[in-house]
Amino acid sequence: MADFGHAAIGNRYSGPIIMILNTGPRRHRILPLLDGFGVMCLCVLCSEITIRYLVSKDPDGNRQLSVLNRTFYLKPFRMPVNRVNAILEEYRLGQSYLMYDATLGWVPRPLSTSTNGLYHANGDGVRRPMTDVDTLSKKNGLRIVLLGDSYTHGDEVSFEHTWGSYLEKKLANAGIQADVINLGTPGYGMDQAYLRWKSVGTTFSPDLVIFGFQPENVKRNINMLRMLYHKPSRMPLSKPRFVRAGGRLQSINIPTVSPKELPHIYADVEGWQNRQYEYYYHPANYEDHIWLKSILVAAAIAVVEQVSAGEKESVFYAIENEPSRLALAILNEFKSDVERRGAAFLVAAFIPKWNFHNVSEARPFPYHALLEAVKTQYDTVETAEQLYAEAKETNLDELFSGEHYSAKANEIIARVLAEAIAQRYRTMQRSPITELARKTAAQPASFAQ
Numbered sequence: 001m002a003d004f005g006h007a008a009i010g011n012r013y014s015g016p017i018i019m020i021l022n023t024g025p026r027r028h029r030i031l032p033l034l035d036g037f038g039v040m041c042l043c044v045l046c047s048e049i050t051i052r053y054l055v056s057k058d059p060d061g062n063r064q065l066s067v068l069n070r071t072f073y074l075k076p077f078r079m080p081v082n083r084v085n086a087i088l089e090e091y092r093l094g095q096s097y098l099m100y101d102a103t104l105g106w107v108p109r110p111l112s113t114s115t116n117g118l119y120h121a122n123g124d125g126v127r128r129p130m131t132d133v134d135t136l137s138k139k140n141g142l143r144i145v146l147l148g149d150s151y152t153h154g155d156e157v158s159f160e161h162t163w164g165s166y167l168e169k170k171l172a173n174a175g176i177q178a179d180v181i182n183l184g185t186p187g188y189g190m191d192q193a194y195l196r197w198k199s200v201g202t203t204f205s206p207d208l209v210i211f212g213f214q215p216e217n218v219k220r221n222i223n224m225l226r227m228l229y230h231k232p233s234r235m236p237l238s239k240p241r242f243v244r245a246g247g248r249l250q251s252i253n254i255p256t257v258s259p260k261e262l263p264h265i266y267a268d269v270e271g272w273q274n275r276q277y278e279y280y281y282h283p284a285n286y287e288d289h290i291w292l293k294s295i296l297v298a299a300a301i302a303v304v305e306q307v308s309a310g311e312k313e314s315v316f317y318a319i320e321n322e323p324s325r326l327a328l329a330i331l332n333e334f335k336s337d338v339e340r341r342g343a344a345f346l347v348a349a350f351i352p353k354w355n356f357h358n359v360s361e362a363r364p365f366p367y368h369a370l371l372e373a374v375k376t377q378y379d380t381v382e383t384a385e386q387l388y389a390e391a392k393e394t395n396l397d398e399l400f401s402g403e404h405y406s407a408k409a410n411e412i413i414a415r416v417l418a419e420a421i422a423q424r425y426r427t428m429q430r431s432p433i434t435e436l437a438r439k440t441a442a443q444p445a446s447f448a449q
Helices: 002-022 024-054 081-092 163-173 190-199 262-267 295-311 322-340 368-377 384-391 407-427 432-437
Strands: 055-057 063-067 070-074 098-101 105-108 142-147 178-182 208-213 241-245 248-252 344-349 380-382
Touching: 024 055, 024 063, 024 295, 063 295, 070 295, 081 098, 081 262, 142 163, 142 190, 163 178, 163 407, 190 208, 190 322, 208 322, 241 322, 248 322, 322 344, 322 368, 344 368, 344 407, 368 380, 380 384, 380 407, 384 407
Parallel strands: 142 178, 142 208, 208 344, 344 380
Antiparallel strands: 055 063, 063 070, 098 105, 241 248
16 A cells, blocks of 8 residues: 555656656747747837837828938828918918919919028019019020929029029120020929910010920829928929820819818818829828837838839839820920920920939939930930039039039039030021021130130
């Protein structure tokens, strides 16, 4: 009995003892995993707390993260109703350099000066020095109208340092008297530049029209509410838009939304009759999801989407796709109308700051095929290679003043264009330029700085 009892006791405790001994190695494997998981959770928590301090909000609750000179906008987006109302108040009080226009969306306000003092529009709404009242001189010479966006307008430099001002001086130094009329307007798409020609430019009866082609404007052509396309924009007004229909251009959103109605449109884009034509409105971007409560997750999504958007640029600009086809259709109508009115049409191709590294690194632009098509179909003067050639020995940053061309860059552009105009004097047959060339006493001379 004693042996049986002893064995029973041994049997009773031998099982658990053996089990504990057998789980030892497994515990050694699990514990590091638990430790690693805990560390990971702690890192995620710390990252979430840290990134929340880096995120800012605008008056509408839109969140943005600025890191390494880049800004990421976090979903879900909110309609900028409060921002629109605040900026529109400046327009209502007449305190803005730009004003509402039913056809064009916005135009320079006649007899106005920008808050930074750099820009002044005379009584014709033409950018001029503050001392100039008249747009045209009384001299019988070449009349040139410039049309385009902020690169033509000359944003971030004074009037004297715009390429339009330099062009007039360089032509005069070569014996060609010219009036250069700058109708470039900040934020314009190609469609607005064309419509500004039809509504204002034609009244000056020019001999030559120069259109400043900045390829990013292709994106503006398919946009109507600026703040949906370019979130940091301070342009609350809507713009007109063209669509291709039956081989012709059909206008949409003309008259443009009045300032009084704009806050209601932004507040209820779904109910807007032109919503289907707004390329940059995607309802899914405004949907709130539980995972977007995490700033870290929202930021990760924003970074991935911004990187992938850059990779899709070449697809967007593909010559067979609608954005580029629409751009070429607008250019064709533009050129046809200019020539129908007896003027010559010249395209000046500008490369924006954010694509200029493609020049320095000898890489193709995402819009390479479109640019080649423009050069093939229209009389075009390129400026990027000349700018790079003259700046690479010093500092490429000297080409820019903020996001736009500097005085140095604008002077180079003016020289390139002046040389191109002089060449056309000598080669064009009985064009408006040639006819006026015969009236000038001197032959085109050197355009050196």
